[in-house]
């Protein structure tokens with residue numbers, strides 16, 4: 141049984157057209173995710189190129205159609221490269237796709253119309269194709285968190301295989317006996333099989349991108365579900381998930397876990413005097429100061445309303461108290477200016493640790509909360525450690 145190249149061309153043209161439509165539909169609801177429409181356009185370019193090959197690419201086909209086919213393939217590849225940059229939220233560097241399309245156009249015109257040499261044209265275009273695919277592979281084979289890593293590496297590996305296949309194609313044509321390569325349908329060894337394999341890998345690349353999109357949407361949804369929209373900090377649910385993980389980790393390692401509960405002083409007054417919107421901005425400023433002061437393995441969260449929480453692994457209550465006091469001072473020193481209004485505010489912080497109250501998250505929160513309310517009762521703008529408070533005030537009343 142032999143593979144019919146033209147039938148394959150038609151099928152690939154239809155399949156890539158369907159993929160283009162699918163990506164265009166996906167792009168309608170991709171929200172802030174960029175690059176999807178560029179990939180839809182890339183698939184359309186491949187579809188048109190395959191259709192031209194199906195319709196007319198024979199050794200006697202029109203020279204301009206040959207040039208157009210090559211340019212469409214390169215434009216598709218260039219759009220994929222730009223789409224990857226957009227997807228990664230990088231600035232799109234249009235010079236690269238424009239350059240490769242320009243080079244392929246020039247060498248296709250040169251070797252088709254001016255100095256016809258199908259072999260040289262195929263080798264030159266295969267080398268450019270290998271280069272752009274290698275660039276796409278390099279952009280995707282990077283360190284990234286799972287589950288996106290699976291999709292990035294699958295797509296990147298597919299691009300790498302395409303780059304290798306293009307180099308092999310160039311080498312095969314280069315070593316083919318003179319006169320045997322006259323175009324896409326030439327009888328050099330394995331042309332249909334190699335073309336089929338390359339087309340399938342090209343499909344893998346598009347499926348890989350759809351997988352990237354899917355995982356990115358999942359990751360974004362998880363992020364939204366676990367973070368507070370106003371401040372960007374973890375929300376209570378996110379904090380509880382991290383707390384369960386951290387407690388288990390500290391339990392296994394025999395490590396301590398400290399906690400800070402932070403509450404803005406007289407926040408109701410700030411709201412009442414300046415309005416809720418300004419109150420929101422104050423919360424954002426506090427979150428920014430706290431985010432800047434936490435270490436990379438600490439977890440900062442909005443516990444609710446104007447109350448924030450920081451989980452500090454491998455930290456004792458005393459160490460947490462020192463960090464909390466630094467945060468309190470940094471926030472108190474902040475002069476907030478909102479549309480000509482100057483505002484200063486303070487926070488009260490309660491700290492506790494697992495040495496005194498155990499690793500149970502609810503016990504840690506309750507202890508730090510008691511200490512925080514004690515700080516409020518003592519006059520606000522201060523830090524209170526739970527163990528110290530317990531020694532001084534045995535019958536603390538909590539709200």
Ligand SMILES: Nc1nc2c(ncn2[C@@H]2O[C@H](COP(=O)(O)OP(=O)(O)OP(=O)(O)O)[C@@H](O)[C@H]2O)c(=O)[nH]1
Pocket residue numbers: 370403404405406407408409411415416417418419420423444445446516520
């Ligand atoms: N602007 C704004 N206000 C909020 C938000 N969540 C809760 N609040 C307000 O925060 C205020 C909390 O007030 P209280 O619990 O009485 O405490 P407080 O005025 O800070 O007084 P102390 O804690 O005793 O210093 C209430 O007025 C809530 O409406 C929010 O997301 N944005």
